[in-house]
Amino acid sequence: MMDMYDKYEPVIGLEVHMQLLTKSKAYASDSASYGAQPNHHISPITLGHPGTLPRSNKAVVEFAVKLGLAVGSTIRRENQYARKNYFYADLPKGYQITQDTTPICNGGSITIKNQEDGSSRTINITRIHMEEDAGKSIHDQDPFDTLVDLNRAGIALLEVVSEPEIRTSSEAYQYLTEIRKLVRYLEICDGNMEEGSMRCDANISIRLKGDKVLNQRTEVKNMNSIRNVQRAIDYEVKRQIEEVEAGRKIAGETRSFDAVHGTTYAMRSKELANDYRYFPEPDLQPILVEQDYIESIRNRMPALPQELFHKYTSTLGLSEYDAALITDNKQMALYFEELIAHTSNFKSAVNWMMGGVKSYLNENAVEIEGFPLKPAELAALIQLIDAGKISHTAATQKLFPAMIAQPGSNPESLAAALNLLIESSGDALKEWAEAAIAKYPEKVAEFKAGKTGLLGLFMGELMKQSKGKADPKAADQILRELLSI
Amino acid sequence: MSNHPTFLAFRTNLEAGKTSCVEQVTYFLNRIEERKSLNCFLEVFGDEALLRAKEVDERVRTGKAGKLAGMVVALKDNICFKGHRISAASKILGSFSSIYSATVVERLLHEDAIIIGRANCDEFAMGSSNENSAFGPVLNPIDEQRSPGGSSGGSAAAVAAGLCHVALGSDTGGSIRQPASFCGLVGMKPTYGRISRYGLIAYASSFDQIGPLTHTIADAALLLEVIAGADGYDSTASSLPVEAYSANLNPKNKPSVALITEFMNDTRWDREIHHKIQKIVKLLQDNGHTTGEASFPYLDHMVPAYYVLTTAEASSNLSRYGGVLYGYRSPNATDIDSTYRKSRSEGFGPEVKRRILLGTFVLSSGYYDAYYSNAQKVRRILRDKTNEILEKFDFILLPTTPKTAFKLGEISDPVTMYLEDIFTVQANLTGLPAISIPLGTHSNGMPFGLQLIGRKFSEQQMLAFASELEAL
Numbered sequence: 001m002m003d004m005y006d007k008y009e010p011v012i013g014l015e016v017h018m019q020l021l022t023k024s025k026a027y028a029s030d031s032a033s034y035g036a037q038p039n040h041h042i043s044p045i046t047l048g049h050p051g052t053l054p055r056s057n058k059a060v061v062e063f064a065v066k067l068g069l070a071v072g073s074t075i076r077r078e079n080q081y082a083r084k085n086y087f088y089a090d091l092p093k094g095y096q097i098t099q100d101t102t103p104i105c106n107g108g109s110i111t112i113k114n115q116e117d118g119s120s121r122t123i124n125i126t127r128i129h130m131e132e133d134a135g136k137s138i139h140d141q142d143p144f145d146t147l148v149d150l151n152r153a154g155i156a157l158l159e160v161v162s163e164p165e166i167r168t169s170s171e172a173y174q175y176l177t178e179i180r181k182l183v184r185y186l187e188i189c190d191g192n193m194e195e196g197s198m199r200c201d202a203n204i205s206i207r208l209k210g211d212k213v214l215n216q217r218t219e220v221k222n223m224n225s226i227r228n229v230q231r232a233i234d235y236e237v238k239r240q241i242e243e244v245e246a247g248r249k250i251a252g253e254t255r256s257f258d259a260v261h262g263t264t265y266a267m268r269s270k271e272l273a274n275d276y277r278y279f280p281e282p283d284l285q286p287i288l289v290e291q292d293y294i295e296s297i298r299n300r301m302p303a304l305p306q307e308l309f310h311k312y313t314s315t316l317g318l319s320e321y322d323a324a325l326i327t328d329n330k331q332m333a334l335y336f337e338e339l340i341a342h343t344s345n346f347k348s349a350v351n352w353m354m355g356g357v358k359s360y361l362n363e364n365a366v367e368i369e370g371f372p373l374k375p376a377e378l379a380a381l382i383q384l385i386d387a388g389k390i391s392h393t394a395a396t397q398k399l400f401p402a403m404i405a406q407p408g409s410n411p412e413s414l415a416a417a418l419n420l421l422i423e424s425s426g427d428a429l430k431e432w433a434e435a436a437i438a439k440y441p442e443k444v445a446e447f448k449a450g451k452t453g454l455l456g457l458f459m460g461e462l463m464k465q466s467k468g469k470a471d472p473k474a475a476d477q478i479l480r481e482l483l484s485i
Numbered sequence: 486m487s488n489h490p491t492f493l494a495f496r497t498n499l500e501a502g503k504t505s506c507v508e509q510v511t512y513f514l515n516r517i518e519e520r521k522s523l524n525c526f527l528e529v530f531g532d533e534a535l536l537r538a539k540e541v542d543e544r545v546r547t548g549k550a551g552k553l554a555g556m557v558v559a560l561k562d563n564i565c566f567k568g569h570r571i572s573a574a575s576k577i578l579g580s581f582s583s584i585y586s587a588t589v590v591e592r593l594l595h596e597d598a599i600i601i602g603r604a605n606c607d608e609f610a611m612g613s614s615n616e617n618s619a620f621g622p623v624l625n626p627i628d629e630q631r632s633p634g635g636s637s638g639g640s641a642a643a644v645a646a647g648l649c650h651v652a653l654g655s656d657t658g659g660s661i662r663q664p665a666s667f668c669g670l671v672g673m674k675p676t677y678g679r680i681s682r683y684g685l686i687a688y689a690s691s692f693d694q695i696g697p698l699t700h701t702i703a704d705a706a707l708l709l710e711v712i713a714g715a716d717g718y719d720s721t722a723s724s725l726p727v728e729a730y731s732a733n734l735n736p737k738n739k740p741s742v743a744l745i746t747e748f749m750n751d752t753r754w755d756r757e758i759h760h761k762i763q764k765i766v767k768l769l770q771d772n773g774h775t776t777g778e779a780s781f782p783y784l785d786h787m788v789p790a791y792y793v794l795t796t797a798e799a800s801s802n803l804s805r806y807g808g809v810l811y812g813y814r815s816p817n818a819t820d821i822d823s824t825y826r827k828s829r830s831e832g833f834g835p836e837v838k839r840r841i842l843l844g845t846f847v848l849s850s851g852y853y854d855a856y857y858s859n860a861q862k863v864r865r866i867l868r869d870k871t872n873e874i875l876e877k878f879d880f881i882l883l884p885t886t887p888k889t890a891f892k893l894g895e896i897s898d899p900v901t902m903y904l905e906d907i908f909t910v911q912a913n914l915t916g917l918p919a920i921s922i923p924l925g926t927h928s929n930g931m932p933f934g935l936q937l938i939g940r941k942f943s944e945q946q947m948l949a950f951a952s953e954l955e956a957l
Contacts, residue, residue: 094804
C-alpha cells in the first residue's frame with residue numbers, strides 16, 4: 001500500500017521580508033542602524049506625531065531596482081505607495097506605508113539546485129515591493145506589560161513574494177539560501193534571520209499528486225532561521241495531510257512556528273483577519289523610475305553568484321563543486337576574481353583557494369577579509385611556481401607560510417632570502433649531482449648495466465642535497481650526463 | 486489706542502515710530518479679554534507674545550527685523566507650534582504638546598511675526614459651523630447669534646473681531662473661504678502644494694491646504710509669500726518658485742471671467758448674492774474684462790465625491806489617535822483592544838466619528854470600488870472639466886456660500902450641513918487656488934464673499950485681480 005504521505009504534494013509560496021541596509025529609514029531621516037538603545041532612533045515622523053509627513057528615501061528605490069534587475073523582474077516606471085491600515089501598538093501611524101497594486105518589480109525568478117541529483121529548478125517571483133517595518137513589541141521582558149521599541153518602525157523593507165511553486169521543504173531551504181546569497185552580494189540586506197533582518201512567512205497547502213487545484217492554505221510565521229523554515233514546512237505539511245486523511249478540513253489561518261517542539265500552532269483565523277483597507281498614500285507623490293536610471297544601476301551592478309558560477313564552470317573550466325564553494329560567499333568570490341585577474345593559471349588559483357587559503361581561514365577562524373595576503377601576492381607566488389623558480393613543495397611548505405608571516409613582501413625576494421629559489425646553474429647542480437652519485441657507487445654500476453629506473457633514486461638524492469631548490473629538468477640532464485660517462 | 490486692523494496700516498505706523506509691537510500686542514490682548522465670549526481662542530500665549538513683541542521692537546530699532554515684523558497671527562489649532570499644546574479642538578489629544586513647529590510657523594517666526602494664540606475650530610477641521618469643537622462653538626462677531634462658519638471659525642472670528650492682524654486657517658473643502666465669507670474677510674486656499682502641510686494636523690491629505698484669513702488682499706499677499714514654497718518635509722509641496730505677490734498687486738491685464746451657466750440659471754440660490762454677481766460682472770465688462778458663461782453640469786456630484794474621498798483619507802489619518810503613544814487614554818481601558826476602543830469612543834466627537842465610520846466603510850473590501858474608486862473617477866472628471874473652462878477663461882466667478890451666515894443650531898442634519906460646501910469643494914477636489922473676497926452685505930446685515938477659482942499656481946494673477954475686485 002502506498003504511504004499516505006506520498007499521495008500528497010505540498011504547494012508552498014514564500015514571502016520574504018528584508019530590512020534594507022540604508023543609512024536612514026524609509027520615510028524619515030532617523031538612523032536605520034541596528035542595536036541602539038530602545039526608542040533612540042525616533043523623530044516626530046517615526047513617532048507618527050500629529051502633522052508629520054513621510055519623506056521618501058531614494059536609496060530604497062535604488063535597492064529595489066538592484067534586486068529586481070538581479071532576479072530579472074520588470075521594473076515599474078510609476079510607483080505609487082499605498083496605506084495598509086490596522087491598529088497595533090508598534091505601528092505609530094495606524095497604517096503601514098507599502099505598495100499595493102503597483103509593486104516596483106513584477107516577475108523574475110530564482111534558480112535553485114537539487115542538492116541530491118544536481119538538477120536545477122526555477123522558482124518564479126510574483127512581485128517585489130517597497131514598504132516600511134513596524135516597531136517591535138517585546139512581550140517577554142516585563143512581567144506585566146508589553147514593551148514597544150520604535151527604533152525599527154519605519155526601517156525600509158523589500159518584500160519578495162514567490163509563486164506557489166515550491167514543492168518540498170528542501171526547495172524552500174535552497175530558495176532562501178539563494179535569496180540570502182543574492183542580497184548579500186548586492187549588499188542591500190545582511191540576510192541575518194536570527195536578528196530578524198530577513199524574515200520569511202510560508203504559505204503552505206497540500207493537494208493530491210497530479211491535481212491542479214490550490215487548496216486552503218495556512219500561513220506560518222516566526223521562523224528565525226532557514227533551517228527552521230524547513231522544519232516548519234515539514235511539520236505543517238505532515239499536519240495538513242493528517243488532518244485531511246482524518247476527514248477534517250484545513251482551516252485558513254495564520255500559524256506560528258514553535259522552534260522548541262518543531263511544531264506550528266494557530267495564531268488567528270483568516271476569517272477574523274483585518275480588512276486592511278488599502279488605498280493610495282496621499283502624502284507621497286508617485287516615484288518615477290526612468291529607464292536611464294535603471295540603466296545607470298544596471299551598469300553599476302556587482303557580479304552575481306549565478307553569473308560567476310557560470311563563468312567559472314564554463315569559461316574557466318572549474319568543477320561545479322569548486323565553483324560553488326568560491327561563489328558561496330561574496331568576499332571569497334571577489335578575492336578569487338582579483339586573483340584570476342593577476343594570473344591565468346585558474347586551476348592553480350582554485351587549488352590555492354581550496355588548499356592553503358581555506359586552511360588558513362579554518363585554522364584561524366577568520367573570513368577571507370582577514371586573510372593577510374592580497375590576491376596579487378598570491379598570484380605572484382603562483383607565478384614563481386609556474387616559472388619554475390620554486391618547487392611546489394617549497395612554495396606550500398616554506399614560502400606561503402613565510403609570506404603570511406610577512407605580508408606585503410615581494411615573494412621572489414623572500415624566496416631568495418630563504419634560499420628557496422631553484423638552482424639551474426651548472427656549478428651547484430653539478431656539485432649536488434656528484435654528491436648524489438657518490439653516495440651510491442654500487443647503484444651506478446647497476447644503472448650503467450641497464451637498470452635506468454634507478455635515475456629516480458639519484459634524482460631524489462640530488463633534490464635532498466639541494467633542499468628542493470634544484471631545477472628538475474636541468475638536474476635530470478646533468479645526472480644523465482654524469483652517469484653516461 | 487492702537488487699533489490697526491490691517492497689518493499694513495500697523496507697519497506704516499511702526500516704521501514711522503508711532504507705535505510699537507508691545508503696544509499692538511497689549512491692545513490685542515485687551516481686545517481678546519473683552520471679547521472672550523466669542524470663544525475664538527482655545528489658548529492665548531499672552532506673556533510669550535509680549536516678550537516676543539519686545540524682542541521684535543528691538544530688532545525694528547536696530548533695523549534687523551523681518552518682513553512680517555509685528556504681524557500678530559492667530560494659528561488655527563491644527564497647526565503645530567513647538568512647545569505649545571495643540572488639540573485640533575478635540576478631546577482625543579488630551580494635554581499633548583507639539584515637539585516641533587509646522588513649516589509655516591517656522592517661516593512666520595523667521596520673519597518676526599508674533600503668534601498670539603491657538604484659534605478654536607471644528608474638531609479635526611471637520612465642520613462648516615464651528616459647532617463641532619469639543620470646546621464649544623465660536624460666535625460670529627458681527628452677529629453673535631450666528632455661526633462664524635467653519636472649520637476655521639475661530640481664526641476668522643478673531644480677525645473679524647480685531648483680536649489679531651491675521652490668522653492662518655486650513656481649507657479642505659472650504660474651511661477658510663466659507664468663514665471668510667461669513668465674517669466679511671479675505672480668505673484664500675492656495676493651489677494644492679503651494680504651502681507645505683508639514684505640521685498641519687491632517688484631515689484629508691490630498692485636499693488640505695493652509696491659507697490666510699485677512700482683512701485685505703494686501704495682507705493676504707504678504708502672508709502668503711512668506712509661508713509658501715518648497716519644503717523638504719512635504720513631498721507634495723511644489724518646488725515652483727514663489728512670486729513676490731505683495732509687490733505685484735496692480736493688475737497688469739484684464740483677466741477674463743467665466744460664470745457657471747447651471748448656477749446663473751438656477752433660481753434656488755439666494756437672490757441677493759445672485760444679483761451681486763451680475764452687478765460685478767457688469768462692472769467688469771465696463772472695465773474692459775471679457776466675461777462669459779461656461780456649462781458645468783456637475784454641481785450635484787461634487788459634494789458626494791468630496792465626502793467619500795475626504796472621509797476615506799480621514800479614517801486613515803485619524804488612526805494614530807488611539808491612546809497608545811500620546812493624547813487621551815481612557816481610564817477604563819484594560820488591554821490594547823479596549824485602549825483603542827474606549828479612548829477613541831470617548832475622545833472623538835460625534836461628527837468625527839461619523840466621518841471615520843463613513844471613510845472606513847467606503848474603503849472596506851466589497852465597497853471600495855463602488856465608493857472610493859468611483860469617487861476618484863468623479864474627481865478626475867471634475868478636474869478635467871474645470872480645467873477645460875480655465876483654458877478659455879482666466880477665472881471662474883462663483884459665490885463662496887449659498888447663503889450668508891446661518892444661526893448657531895439652525896442646521897442639525899449633517900447632509901444639509903455638507904451641502905453648505907457646494908461652491909467651495911470644487912477648488913479642493915481639483916487642487917486649484919481659490920479666494921473669497923468680501924464683496925457684499927446682505928439685507929440681513931451679514932457680509933458675504935464672492936469666490937474666484939483660478940489655474941494651478943496662478944496665485945499672483947489671482948491676488949492682483951482680487952485686489953481690483955476689492956477696489957470696485
